[in-house]
Amino acid sequence: MTRQVLLIEDDDALRASLAQTLDLEGISVIPTAHFVQARRTIRANFAGVVLTDIRMPEKDGFDILALAQKVDPDLPVVMLTGEGDVPMAIRAMKEGAYDFLEKPCEAEHLLGVLNRALTHRELVLRTRRMERLMQRSDPASVxxxxxxxxxxxxxxxxxxxxxxxxxxxxxxxxxxxxxxxxxxxxxxxxxxxxxxxxxxxxxxxxxxxxxxxxxxxxxxxxxxxxxxxxxxxxxxxxxxxxxxxxxxxxxxxxxxxxxxxxxxxVPSFAARISDIGVMFESVLRHAVRNRSLEMPIIPDEVIRSLEERDWSENLLELRAFANDFLENQTTENKTLAQKLDDYERGVLEETLRKHKGKATQVAEVLGLPRKTLYDRLARYGLRPRDYQ
Missing domain, CATH: 3.40.50.300 (P-loop containing nucleotide triphosphate hydrolases)
Structure with a gap:
């Protein structure tokens, strides 16, 4: 695993000094001064750890910690502060920080903490890779x-x-x-x-x-x-x-x-309602792969809303929900051509659902030759059998 640290520090001089210290240790540094920039890097399975200052304008270190915990609870976050006190340290550890350090911090001590955090992260990611390999060999689990x-x-x-x-x-x-x-x-x-x-x-x-x-x-x-x-x-x-x-x-x-x-x-979704979050993630990942997009963060309120629905149409309804969710996440910066593609995809999906995946009827209703229909379906990663 690449040894890397996402460094979040709004003091330019201190950020440069910390980056140099880590670089000399052979650690790759991703330096940033703002929450917004850090959010682009903090992702599930990020191959590294986070080192963040606590006191920063607008979003502070605890906001960084909350984001990391939401995205990946096993992502180590080491927190730095120049005004440390016991209550703040207790809060940091209670909210999931890997460690809490006061500035100025001796380089040897800082590197020791980060090296332990990196070792821990490497073990977590290795375990996840092994679990994924095991799951891929078991289609029932997938x-x-x-x-x-x-x-x-x-x-x-x-x-x-x-x-x-x-x-x-x-x-x-x-x-x-x-x-x-x-x-x-x-x-x-x-x-x-x-x-x-x-x-x-x-x-x-x-x-x-x-x-x-x-x-x-x-x-x-x-x-x-x-x-x-x-x-x-x-x-x-x-x-x-x-x-x-x-x-x-x-x-x-x-x-x-x-x-x-x-x-x-084969049980209904009602019998598996506690699993709806992981089921939704699985369906969403499939939709993301079909569109060559990045997996979005699933907010807690979305999971709660999933658990409150009755899912009378089961998998068909869940797929539709996943596509709508993904659409809402990606619409803001889309070009006209992309929006037209989304509209076409929506029409194809709705017609497939209405006619239960019968391609001949879908082609007839949409006024398309069958070959043209299959070309359009392939473009969007749609399969008639998924709607039967």
Whole structure:
């Protein structure tokens, strides 16, 4: 990790002196005199520590500390003051400061504190990298984050059913993530070649064909299928030993009883409401990546508002909320072309939701050739299957 310190000091001479001291120790310094400049640098996973004066005009060191705690509670903040007193020191430590030093401070003592803080920061970031690597190897944790009993049970069920290789019935309300759960099972399973998705009410029994190799057949909305469509699915699955059915529905389907499917219940957002903050962050990160933007800070009041909603449309509603939030964060300095792009994206998303991701209907309603529609969707990172 690069050894760096964000130095916030409004006294030009002292800032230059401190920067020189740190530079001689081999520490990279990001010097600044103002809260506004510091805010641009303080981000989650900032690879360094903060050294800030307390008494500054307008925003002071405690404002810096509050910002750091909000963005990343594990970011060490060392506070300096020329007018230190016991109550101020107690307040600093109580509010999460890594250490509290009085000016003038001996260089050896200052460097000792900063080196310990840097070592601590390096350990925190290394641990986070290891956790991310572990999560990336576990699609269940990535796709269904959270610490509620409902989320933990769902992850355990998905892992267990992936190991059995048996047919699966995913039950849950509209938009709870059954499509994501089906793909998670496929990803967790070994020896599967293809993940083939069909929507049961749209199956043409005369045209339906399975891909070759070991196939996980994800049949969505199977409770809305006709008898002929169910019979088509059963015939295809029972004909080959290398096909696993992963059906999804809002209610059980008795005609699939012969397959002895393992049932996995995908809980509603109401059952996972304590996880809504981390779920929102996950969806927001996906939206940020699609638009090549920087991850914004999520205010506490936004998290509170998330917890107070009923989320009747579950994942579709959460995605819409994330896009609106991101739009509000980035609108202020946008050019006309960017605003027009945002409008087009909004129209595409609204039409996809209205027609449940049916690309043919969306293209017809918008008066676009299908190829043009798919080009526009690709431009904004939109996928019709996310709205089905």
């Amino acid at each position: 796709n269904f984050p959270g610490e509620t009993a409902a989320s933990k049970t769902l992850r355990a069920d998905l892992r267990a059913v992936a190991e059995t290789g048996r047919h699966v019935m995913l039950l849950g309300d509209l938009g709870v993530g059954k499509r994501v759960a089906a793909h998670t099972i496929f990803t967790l399973s070994e020896g599967r070649d293809h993940f083939q998705i069909v929507r049961a009410p749209e199956i043409d029994p005369q045209q339906f064909r399975l891909e070759s190799g070991a196939v996980d057949l994800s049949v969505r909305s199977v409770d809305q299928a006709s008898e002929a469509q169910i019979a088509c699915v059963l015939a295809a699955v029972q004909k080959r030993d290398d096909v696993r059915l992963i059906a999804s529905a809002q209610r059980n389907v008795a005609t699939l009883a012969d397959l002895e499917c393992v049932t996995v219940h």
